[in-house]
Amino acid sequence: MKKLINGADSVVSDALTGLAAAHPELRVDVAKRIVTRAGGPRRGKVGLVSGGGSGHEPLHAGFVGHGMLDAACPGEIFTSPVPDQLIEATNAVNGGAGVLHIVKNYTGDVLNFEMAAELCAEDGVEVATVLVNDDVAVQDSLFTAGRRGTGATLFVEKIAGALAEGGAPLDEVASVGNEVNARSRSFGVALSACTTPTAGKPTFELGEGEIELGIGIHGEPGRVRAPMAPAREIVRVAMDAIHEDLPLSGDTLVLVNGMGGTPLIELYVVFAEVAAYLGERGARISRSLVGDYVTSLDMQGFSVTVCRLSEELTRLWDAPVQTPALRWGR
Amino acid sequence: MKKLINGADSVVSDALTGLAAAHPELRVDVAKRIVTRAGGPRRGKVGLVSGGGSGHEPLHAGFVGHGMLDAACPGEIFTSPVPDQLIEATNAVNGGAGVLHIVKNYTGDVLNFEMAAELCAEDGVEVATVLVNDDVAVQDSLFTAGRRGTGATLFVEKIAGALAEGGAPLDEVASVGNEVNARSRSFGVALSACTTPTAGKPTFELGEGEIELGIGIHGEPGRVRAPMAPAREIVRVAMDAIHEDLPLSGDTLVLVNGMGGTPLIELYVVFAEVAAYLGERGARISRSLVGDYVTSLDMQGFSVTVCRLSEELTRLWDAPVQTPALRWGR
Incomplete structure (x- = not known):
């Protein structure tokens, strides 16, 4: 294993130290592992808190800033943040209008966010959750x-x-979050396993000419191993899986996401195939992102996420955002 | 070799097809391999053209847009664009105020840009070059x-x-480009070799516990092979090399760049060490970028680039930019 780190134990702290140095517009508590906007909570605005295991950068700390998250809580590599972190972050961003927890569906994350939400509620902070x-x-x-x-x-x-930034109340902010989740589907493919700093070796074995279809972002098993194939065929498997679950039509928001070890030139090759697939079905790519957004350390591979847009969701997507990993419109 | 491609011959075309699908604000001529702003040249504005081998994405096509390039010419993987491409791009962005060529110092690029500049000059287009x-x-x-x-x-x-966008004449735009180059220094480190689609195997061999210090972006040899070491020590070698050549003080612009196969969490670890190094010498990181900007296909490693800023250069850095890979301020 060769990694640009000082030691397996200090990776998360060292990376947060770097994040703080690069982004003075964030307040990074390296010891407590809480990243918030430097300005503190805005009175009357719903606060948004997310978090999860490290190793998926820029998720979530890279999305803290105007128009997106108020706080992110990174856990150890591939390990949920602890309830104390989440409680402190929730209190730190509470501007009196309640706080939304955005939680990826992994058992550890769900349990810890639930516990934090309950304890915050007992202290009088209104918390809603989007899973x-x-x-x-x-x-x-x-x-x-x-x-x-x-x-x-x-x-x-x-x-x-974006909705929270505009002053909407907690129930509406939670509702639009649930709507986006309900309108979105993803599928991931691994060409290689990832290596965690503590394990020091790949989390699973993939043969020389083999890929894993339906991979999870921690290297959890997918649907099936298959022989390596042209991008066009791999994309078809991924998009078929999505299309079968949620028929694709109309305006879509498409993310072609690198898993951390995949060059951008390959992600654009994948994007071309996704565009062709959607075009054949009469769906339109109205907005898109291509790059590393939800990674799995050094894994080679990609995931594709499609969201069926409405006019309102498009408007909110286009609203100004100022974070380390997403910036536009201001 | 496992790559998300349809075939070694079609990588560049397929990626450009993807770029076009993702960025309707660009005009992508896939056959001729020329990427320009969709709006065409602005009368009286100096046009900026860059280009180089593919495999370094998002360089250069990812930097076409308001406040940055007017055109990019991608060559084959690690191969210079040809003069015809450069001539056509130069003519396409000529708004009557001349065109600046921005050329990385590789023999093939230099020769082809020179030939294009001469032929354009014969046709009455004023061309200046920053090497x-x-x-x-x-x-x-x-x-x-x-x-x-x-x-x-x-x-x-x-x-x-940024200077060209503000309406400055060609000699001033070239002059500021040369000034930025004179104030900037870089050093790269490889943890692994890259694999080109046509070769299908790594361009060189690095041992299990070995790194290459001073690597080039095509895998050209650097200064020395060395044993793998903690990020802190590797960064010190890179920064010492830069500091010996251009003493670092005052306000700096720092890029910690991933080579294509390096996870963002490691780049932030590196950034923390760069910040510590500069802090010890009384230099200040005034602006920064952390991520994949000048890559070498799937190579694992990083490069660090430091530019000594002036007030004027800072103002121009902060000016609005709207490209696929850099966006802020509008």
């Missing part, structure tokens, strides 16, 4: 009851964040 | 006489682009 479960690859998996949450998480964070 | 040669690792190398051009290229493109 993201967009990954159509498998029903139940390692770490998950039901579907896993992946790329749609950032759609939820962006769109709910 | 980027910021890489302090080696003097002369495979493909290069003198120093190689790497990360500073995007600084030149951004800052010269």
Whole structure:
């Protein structure tokens, strides 16, 4: 294993130290592992908190800022943040209008966010939760009851964040988050396994000419192993799985996401195939992202996420956002 | 070799097809391999053209747009664009105020840009050139006489682009480009080799516990092979090389760039060490970028580029930019 780290134990802290140095517009508490906007909570605005295991960068800390999250809580690599972190973050961003928790559907995350929400509620903070479960690859998996949450998480964070920035109340912000999740589907493919710093070796074995279809973002098993194939065929498998679950038509928001070890040139090749697939079915790519957004350390591969847009969701997607990983419109 | 492609011959075309689908604000001529802004040239504005081998994405096509480039010409993987491409792009962006060529210092690129500039000049188009040669690792190398051009290229493109957008004449736009290059230094480190689609195997061999210090963006040899070490020590070697060549003080613009196969969490670990190094020397990180900007296909590793800022260069860096890979301020 060769990694640009100082030691397996300090990766998360060292990376947060770097995040703080690069982004003075964020307040990064390295010891407590809480990233918030430097300005503090805005009175009367719903606060948005997300979090999850590290190793999926820029998720979630890269999405803290105007128009998106108010706080992110990174856990250890591939490990949920703890309730204390989540409680402190929730209190830190509470501007009196309640706080929305955005949670990817992994058992540890769900339990810890639930516990934090209960304890915050006992202290009089109103908390609502959006559970993201967009990954159509498998029903139940390692770490998950039901579907896993992946790329749609950032759609939820962006769109709910825009509504919250505009002053909407907690129930509406939660409602639009749930709507985005319901309209979104994802599917991931691995060309290689990822290597965690503590394990020091790949989390699973893939043969020289083999890929894993339906992979999870921690390397959890997907649907099936298959021989390596042209991008066009691989994309077809992924898009068929999505289209069977949620027929694709009309305006869509498409994310072609790199898993961390995939060059951008390959992601654009994949995007071309996704565009062709949607075009054949009369669906239109109205908005899109291509790049590393929800990663799995150094894994080679990609995921594709499609959200069926409405006019209102498009408007909220287009609203100004100022975060390390997404910036536009201001 | 496992890559998300349809075939080694179609990688560049397929990726450009994807770029076109993702970015309707660009005009992508897939056959001729020319990427321009959809709006066409602006009368009286200096046009900026860059280009180079593919495999370094988002460089250069990802930097076409308001406030940065007017056109990019991608060559085959790790191969210079041809003069015809460059001539056509130069004519396409000529708004009557002349055109600036931004060229990374590799022999093929230099020759082809020179030939294009001469032929354009014969046709009455005023062309100036900025040659980027910021890489302090080696003097002369495979493909290069003198120093190689790497990360500073995007600084030149951004800052010269901002000046051109504001209506400055060609000599001033070229002059600021040369100034940015003169104030910038880079150094790269490889943890692994890259694999080109046509070769199908790594361009060189690195041992299990070995890294290459001073690597070029095509895998050209660097200064020395060394045993794998903690990020802190690797960064010190890179920064010492830069600091010895251009003493670092005052306000700096810092790019910590991923080579294509390096996860963002590691780049932030590297950034923390760069920040510590500069802090010890009394230099200040005034602006920064962390991510994949000048890549080498799937290579694992990073490069660091430092530019000593002036007030004017900072103002131009901060000016609005709207491209696929850099967006802010509008």
